[in-house]
Amino acid sequence: MFRPAIQKTRVLVSLALINLLLFIWASQSTGEVEAAGYDYKIQAATHMKSAMKSLKEYRYGANSVFLDAINDPNETGLVGPKFSHISTGEGDIDSKLSTLNPNFSALIVELFLEAGISQGDKIAVSFTGSMPGANLAVMSACHVMGIVPAIISSVGSSHWGATDPQFTWIDMENTLVSQGMFNHSSVAASYGGKSDIGGGMSQVGRDQIKEAFERSEISKFIETERLSESIEARIDIYDNFTELSKFSAYINVGGGAASVGTLEQAREIPPGISFPSDLNKLEKNSVLMHFSSLGTPVIHILNIRELCERYGVEFAPVPFPSIGEGALFSEYAYNFYITLAALCIALSGLIGVAVHSHNQITQQRDSYEPESIL
Numbered sequence: 001m002f003r004p005a006i007q008k009t010r011v012l013v014s015l016a017l018i019n020l021l022l023f024i025w026a027s028q029s030t031g032e033v034e035a036a037g038y039d040y041k042i043q044a045a046t047h048m049k050s051a052m053k054s055l056k057e058y059r060y061g062a063n064s065v066f067l068d069a070i071n072d073p074n075e076t077g078l079v080g081p082k083f084s085h086i087s088t089g090e091g092d093i094d095s096k097l098s099t100l101n102p103n104f105s106a107l108i109v110e111l112f113l114e115a116g117i118s119q120g121d122k123i124a125v126s127f128t129g130s131m132p133g134a135n136l137a138v139m140s141a142c143h144v145m146g147i148v149p150a151i152i153s154s155v156g157s158s159h160w161g162a163t164d165p166q167f168t169w170i171d172m173e174n175t176l177v178s179q180g181m182f183n184h185s186s187v188a189a190s191y192g193g194k195s196d197i198g199g200g201m202s203q204v205g206r207d208q209i210k211e212a213f214e215r216s217e218i219s220k221f222i223e224t225e226r227l228s229e230s231i232e233a234r235i236d237i238y239d240n241f242t243e244l245s246k247f248s249a250y251i252n253v254g255g256g257a258a259s260v261g262t263l264e265q266a267r268e269i270p271p272g273i274s275f276p277s278d279l280n281k282l283e284k285n286s287v288l289m290h291f292s293s294l295g296t297p298v299i300h301i302l303n304i305r306e307l308c309e310r311y312g313v314e315f316a317p318v319p320f321p322s323i324g325e326g327a328l329f330s331e332y333a334y335n336f337y338i339t340l341a342a343l344c345i346a347l348s349g350l351i352g353v354a355v356h357s358h359n360q361i362t363q364q365r366d367s368y369e370p371e372s373i374l
Contacts, residue, residue, distance in 0.1 A: 082159045
């Protein structure tokens, strides 16, 4: 009885075995490949590490003995005392330590890429003294990617941040800009604290912040009587920098009241990137929500543990991992060329058998001569 090749058991078994071997070959071809933005991420982490080293040497001297290895186990010199006159409230030390990991700047690069921010874009930025590491990470990402930030910094700091009145966040920023590490610095500063007017600080603390401002090169200090006025002042400053609609994103670091509203409101904003449709149910009583209402993507750098877990960055590592280590920099993927070759071989085998079977059927039909019954 005639059967074409495609109906023969030995042919089907052979095809199945060949495809199984091809599948095993392709599945074993996985390996590490560079993640998107790999070069930017390496450059940002390297630049942040250099900036941190410069600040430490500036503050303590190149050969100083570092004393607070308990609260600053990686000896960055950027973990301030828990209490000072410019402290604004509670702070999570592990979150501060996490943002001082140079690889945290790669996380910022990843967020910029997800938001569609690219070279030459302008972004509005709100910094706080509470997380100098996150500030440095954002500035490093901007530096290597060629992004232009319009920065407003609140100087007060929660516990373990830039709480030293003689080495506030704007002192750090001014030092790095004067050394040529960064090309952009804050265009304005404020007290920070409750209502962004220095609430929770003593008059001594507010005076120390004004002294830090006078030491800096910043041209404008936001000094208002209520939160709503601070919000309006910040929006006006950004608008003077460039038309608000031309900002590609709004970046918030920390829980500054003018930037994100009350602490409860700040916690309602998902950490990481959010698009306007994600936030349309929240109250529009902060700078971040004003930008969101204009259709601008926002990046919220708060809840550091969740951010680190989401992007594969170790939380509060001791010691810091090597630059380029972690899921942000590489991912496992199938070898494209091996997978393509396996697919082509499998399809070729199947098509070859199908064509051969078709020819057999055609030949059998053309040569068929029914026996005469007469």
